[in-house]
Amino acid sequence: MDAHSEELELLPATRRALRHRIAVAQSEGRAPSVVAAVLRDGAVVWEGSRTSVEGHGPDGNVQYRIGSITKTFTAVLVMRLRDEGLLGLGDPLEKHLPGTGAGEVTVGQLLAHTGGLAAETPGEWWERTPGAQRTELGDVLGEEPFRFEPGQRHHYSNPGYTLLGSLVEAVRGKPWEEVLRTEVLEPLGLHRTTAQPQAPHAGGWAVHPWADLMMPEPAQDLGLMAAAGQLWSTTQDLARFARFLLRGDEQVLGAATVREMRTSAAPPEPGFADLGYGLGLQLAESRGRRLVGHSGSLPGFVAGLWMSEADDLAAVVLANCTSGLPAATVAMDLLNLVADAEPRIPEPWKPFPEEHPVELDLCGPWYWGTAPHLVRLTADGLLHLGPVGAPGRAARFRAELDGTWRGLAGYYAGETLRAVRRTDGSVSHLDLGSFVFTREPYDPEAPVPGGVDPQGWRGIGR
Template sequence: MAAMLPTTEHALLRRVATEQSTGRAPSLVAAVVRDGELAWWGARGEVTGARPDTRTLYRIGSITKSLVAVVVLRLRDEGRLALSDPLDTHVPGTAFGELTIAHLLSHTGGLTSESPGSWWERSPGGDWDDLNSDLGLQERKHRPGRRFHYSNVGYGVLGELVARLRGTSWLDAVRAEVLAPLGMHRTTDRPTGAHAQGFAVHPFADVVLPEPAHDAGAMAPAGQLWSCVDDLAAFTAFVGGDTAEVLHPDTVAEMREAAMIDDSGPWSAGYGLGLQLARVHGKRLAGHTGSMPGFLATTMTDPATGTGALALANATSGVGILSLVADLLATADELEPPLPAEWRPAPVSDGLLELTGLWHWGPAPHHLRVLPNGWLDLRPATGAGRASRFRPLGDGRDRWLGLDGYYSGETLTVHRDTDGTPRYLDLATFIFTRTPYDPAAPVPGGVDDGGWRG
């Protein structure tokens, strides 16, 4: 484990101690993750008479959803499904078969938040047939795509999707494809070894009540799993881009993109594909919160700095666990800001240097740079505006694919003179020329014959 400065460690521990005391958590353990590994951890309170450590298990609740989503994205990357596929394509026989896989991943399908009947988080669950038989048209609460409506049911459905396409249980698929490759060997559906008992803390007295922990059956993909600091540190690093080939980093970045904003309050929260998003302390964080009776959990990462943090508590309520994690992350970056990567010369492929420099969209100057990985970066020369990165399509036609910003998904094509000199760029019908409104380029609408005048 990489060491942090004593002053930083004290500040982090004090924040954990304050939250455990004011939130009245029987125990609380937290950690900071940097460069793909545990950088610091601390704990307060007790589990069976001892301080919890990095291998003490807690229920992680809805963080389970993120692990299920990883398998769904693996299936997509393998070509086994498309995110635009209706559910009926893979799991026929439901009352909501027209919802897409993307709707379910991003909680935008309008499905009910909880399964019908007794509250699933405190009740033993049945199998898929039992769950599906209870999900009629009345469980559709909103038009698909209209709004963000968190649906535990949707992830029960995704668990069944994974089971059918993998020919095994959702849990076995998560174990084989996510937990094992990331080294999350303590993460499990039922606790073994050292683990915390979940408690409800009385609101007006310092007494506790044990909470039950049942097998949720078909609803288990929504929040069944238990984990520990060591394992969640690996997943926190994964969300930040240290993917260990479980998914391509581009796919994890896609999971972190906002599919929908939570419009129920200030626009500070959203949801991607299996990941929650939050803007806190000026940082754009990605990860997930989790709660089950007796437990609270959160993991969040700032992809911009590579710093992540997590926390686990065995209390039903009272602990501001998302605020705690955001504060730990911000404290680590404030007291020990990560150093920027060292600059080193990087080779440039033949023909790329001549693309760089000044280009104009109409009269507006833009700079085109080559990035160290051979991608291109196009952005206004001054001020804000449309900026995007591009990677080569590799089809031999001098074409580049927009990766982010306004031009995400659009194609940039380089047009050259007969001697090979770049003449103009065609980007989604916008023509960029070396000089403003070059009359020798196919500027839309043409260029006035009289040229520029005073």
């Protein structure tokens, strides 16, 4: 076993802690079965299961229904259309899918659940009734599809993802399921992720809340609602999907686009303590870690898929019960168990490659007014700007061809940082969206907005 393989192997104590967590979850959650997996550094390092049936247990190849994790797959298809230039996130739905009655909502708002649409469909509970009852988008949206003005707030919407599925079909000219299979599932090797169950698969069960009795749940074909929750999958397939969501795959979406999906595009829904919602991905914080993923449920099944980019970890939990076992929470717990017990070993430090231009005159201390900031240039070619010894706006910048730097995230995302040079080539100051950073606090030699008092700094008696 090489050194990297040894690092991937979990310690016995960690493996026992993971096994104990899902055993408690299955017992206290009164689930007929639960199956789980943990991914570290792109490889599955642990799999486990518990079941109420003696003699065998599910493994990573057994299908469970994954409910709303399906939405993340649908979001991937939409982002592919965006990357191909076939649509924009700011496009109104009407531009590509006319006549829905909700055409003013944008593609990006639908992805982030900020379109103001209702959470559910009108009529009977769609998750437990045949999709044949909703053959038209009008059946899904109803006569009054909006609950809020588009863009006003985050409001989770299953019909919104039905619209996105229909959008994919309209642009591609093929059924959502076919597009998903050819453009995502096959390229990523997700051969056990399907719209209809394929053996071996678990049966969905309802467990009586006050008695240890069970009753089978119906497994409905959701029809038009498929893009919001139809899929069946396995822990092995979802672990591969998590690896893609963390790293990207040029056959499907590049690393920059999946990073965009993992970035908050909507504020938290009032009453919830999470970090909001990305583009087809939920955001959360657990034990101080920023996590990204999605939960899922349909009658008879619960699912959770969560990832930590900083720890390069992911965890998947699937169970076949309608309620009782919080799969998303258990998945977070598995991830945290590994991250706490076996912290990630950082990559070795490496110096700046010779082929990159080193602009040392940009590095070091700068002042925005009287607030000290530090600029560092790192080996990945990015410029880091952040306050010294105090909270504030920190940002990373990417070099542009014209000699400026473009903000990548946070307050300065998309903003331009420009080094303003004197006639002799030395740097006078940094200009960042009208903010002037100088080498000295309120440097009188720099064009500080509003000017600098000619008497300069003084004590209280002057």
